Amino acid sequence: MAIQLIADSGSTKAEWCLIDGKKKKTFYTQGLSPYFLSTEQIQKILEQELKTKMKQVEPDEVFFYGTGCSNPNNVILVKKAIQKVFKKAKISVDHDLMGAAKALCGKEKGIACILGTGSNSCFYNGKKIIKNSPGLGYVLGDEGSGAYLGKKVIQYFLYNTFDEDLMDRFKAKFNTNNNEILEAVYKKPLPNRYLANFTIFLAENRGHYMVENIIEDGFNDFFFNHIYKYRESWTLPINFIGSVAFGFKDVLKEMCSSYELQLGTVLKKPMDGLIKYHKAS
Structure with missing residues (x-):
């Protein structure tokens, strides 16, 4: 039986699972985004943080699913780096949305959605992605994502929309001010991750009507702008992956029920689903 290495990589962290028969071993490295790293840098990270462990x-086979790998040039860059480290292996490189679709749907048809720091969605026919609602990033899109919800939290704070109780809780939790927030959003690197960090405030203050409104509005925007655009949504299960989807799955369940949509699988991360998929392949 072939020894398989499966990777799920974001821009900050990558999870690797080595499957040798019934034995599984998990490893972590820093994220391998081809937008930020060269072939040589990715090769070095793999040699130092993965191969030594x-x-x-x-x-025999490496299946890599990663951010930025919908771009053919980036696929070549990543593939070249992996091939230099695992010279005898057969290498497959695909983007994170395909990884999510395989993890959620296996070989069945379905709508696959990512709700993490960012958001994305597609209609998957059991073999490939047929339709993809465009991901416009955190400035223009990313509805329902951590960055989107976090941005709303900050707006409510900066506009003084929160009631007194929530204002006090926000200040106690984050100990920040207007200037620090604006500096982090407009001048520092990775503002999408900074914004997503504020989603924890929603998770910790469930039940307050303002908090529930932010979550519901964010998910409503995602459903309206993305899920509604697939006519397959009305006949196939809607599946979700990502920390935000998993953390607020009760809201997703209610929303699907009220829109008469079928909620499918909700996973925190793709690895278990990907292992199942590749074992069955």
Whole structure:
């Protein structure tokens, strides 16, 4: 039986699972985004942070799903780096949305959605992605994502929309001010991640009507701008993956029920689904 190495990589962290028969081992490295790293840099990270932990085990197949890998040039860049580290392995590189679709739907048809720091969605026919509602990033899109919900939290704070109780809780939790927030959003790197960090405030203050409104409005925007655009949504299960989807799955369940949509699988991360998919392939 072939020894498989499966990777799910964001821009900050990558999870790797080595499957050798019934044995599984999980490893973590920093994220491998081809938008930020060259072939040589990715190769170096793999050699230092992954290969040394694998104790001479050489995979026969590597399946890599990562951010930025919908761009063909980026696929070549990542593939080249992996091939230099695992010289004998057969390498497959695909984007994170395909990883989500395989993890959620397996070989069945369905709508696959990512709700994490960012958001994305597609109609998957059991083999490939047929339709993809455009992901416009955190400035123009990313409805329902951590960055989108976090932005709303900050707006409510900066506009003084929160009631006194929530204002006090926000100040106690984050100990920040208007200037610090604006500096982080407009001048510092990775503002989308900074914004997403404020989603924890929603999770910790469930039940307050303002908090529930922010969550529902954010998800409503995602449903309206993305899920509604697939006519398949009315006949196939709607599946979700990501920390935001998993953290607020009760809201997703209610929303699907009120829109008469079928809620499918909700996963925190894709790895277990990807292992199942590749074991069955």
